Amino acid sequence: MNAISLTHLTKSFPTAGRVVDDLTLRVRQGEFITLLGPSGCGKTTTLRLIAGFEFPDSGSVSVAGTDVTDVPPYRRPVNTVFQDYALFPHMNVEQNVGYGMWVARLPKREISERVAAALQMVGLSEKAAARPSELSGGQKQRVALARAIVRRPKVLLLDEPLSALDAKLREAMQVELRHLHRKLGITFLLVTHDQSEAMVMSDRILIMEAGKVVQDGSPLDLYDSPASPYVADFLGTSNLIPGNVHATELDSIRVKAVDALFRVRTRGRSLPTSANVTLAIRPEKTEVIAPESSPVGTPAQLTGRIIEHFFHGGMLRTAIDIGLPLPFLVDTQIKSAAMQGQQLPPGSPCRLRVDEDSIVAFAGSHRP
Numbered sequence: 001m002n003a004i005s006l007t008h009l010t011k012s013f014p015t016a017g018r019v020v021d022d023l024t025l026r027v028r029q030g031e032f033i034t035l036l037g038p039s040g041c042g043k044t045t046t047l048r049l050i051a052g053f054e055f056p057d058s059g060s061v062s063v064a065g066t067d068v069t070d071v072p073p074y075r076r077p078v079n080t081v082f083q084d085y086a087l088f089p090h091m092n093v094e095q096n097v098g099y100g101m102w103v104a105r106l107p108k109r110e111i112s113e114r115v116a117a118a119l120q121m122v123g124l125s126e127k128a129a130a131r132p133s134e135l136s137g138g139q140k141q142r143v144a145l146a147r148a149i150v151r152r153p154k155v156l157l158l159d160e161p162l163s164a165l166d167a168k169l170r171e172a173m174q175v176e177l178r179h180l181h182r183k184l185g186i187t188f189l190l191v192t193h194d195q196s197e198a199m200v201m202s203d204r205i206l207i208m209e210a211g212k213v214v215q216d217g218s219p220l221d222l223y224d225s226p227a228s229p230y231v232a233d234f235l236g237t238s239n240l241i242p243g244n245v246h247a248t249e250l251d252s253i254r255v256k257a258v259d260a261l262f263r264v265r266t267r268g269r270s271l272p273t274s275a276n277v278t279l280a281i282r283p284e285k286t287e288v289i290a291p292e293s294s295p296v297g298t299p300a301q302l303t304g305r306i307i308e309h310f311f312h313g314g315m316l317r318t319a320i321d322i323g324l325p326l327p328f329l330v331d332t333q334i335k336s337a338a339m340q341g342q343q344l345p346p347g348s349p350c351r352l353r354v355d356e357d358s359i360v361a362f363a364g365s366h367r368p
């Protein structure tokens, strides 16, 4: 039985048009799944259709094997954690978490036992009497989580739940959410536009574009084998460079791109000789080398000039001019302090050695 099953789901708004477009999706019990895509691609609307805050124009929604397409939100076995937490400011933590059960007139003793268990689960037992105004952002987020899990929904929907937190806290909460998912064993569906958040937390990611799922897979699958330049550039960073198929071989092609000749795996795609292609090259799969350390004309190497280096903690990102409108980016792990001083200075000519096995070729020309 699937935890969530969406079948040919469609939803339009008068001003925005069709924002969910014939979406079919199955989520297994206990899965942590993420809808990832840029602002406006229909992620939140999909979540709201599952929660019952919106009703579809056509198609159906099932949760835990039951068709809930026409069922109001409070009768669905799902709960939602919102971006802004939506806590009641005049109630303390305990009252906020227990509110839904109080409205449903559950016995007092059961309410207090369940609230205590939920607060313990999110590590907030000692704040039971505090008001939301006395809590940090991370603590408020935990109250919202406790409130959402207190009645053990079959499915927990998370709508950009960490976006109001600062970067450090967000990372800590990502770990906590993942841990909570493991402890509870319920199905989590997260909506985010933050690709690193999606990669860290999910068992499976669905990339959305204009109301449709354009790729569905594990974080590693999507990263290593993006199905389109859109996915290649959305999940992590990719250098997208234009090329032309020079020759075809059994399961690879020779591609002339800028001043290099690459051998690229076709990955089952049909890319005939002289077809225009776009190559996606990951910054961490490329090495910057001094021009004198490789003879001119070595295939699989691009020629460029260093524009600038940027330090990102343990990693150095280098922007290189290879004669295209956008700079080519290379990421280098900084393994020792000595390595920091060994970079070619800005303005230096350089060559780029690319790990050809990691290159993905797409048919056609695409502008990033």
Ligand code: ATP
Pocket: 013, 014, 015, 016, 019, 037, 038, 039, 040, 041, 042, 043, 044, 045, 046, 193
């Ligand atoms: P974001 O990350 O910005 O929330 P999203 O991918 O979640 O984006 P949605 O919130 O699903 O996107 O919105 C998709 C489109 O539908 C947007 O153009 C939005 O303005 C429009 N939209 C969403 N809800 C409504 C509504 N209730 N009435 C009219 N238009 C709406």
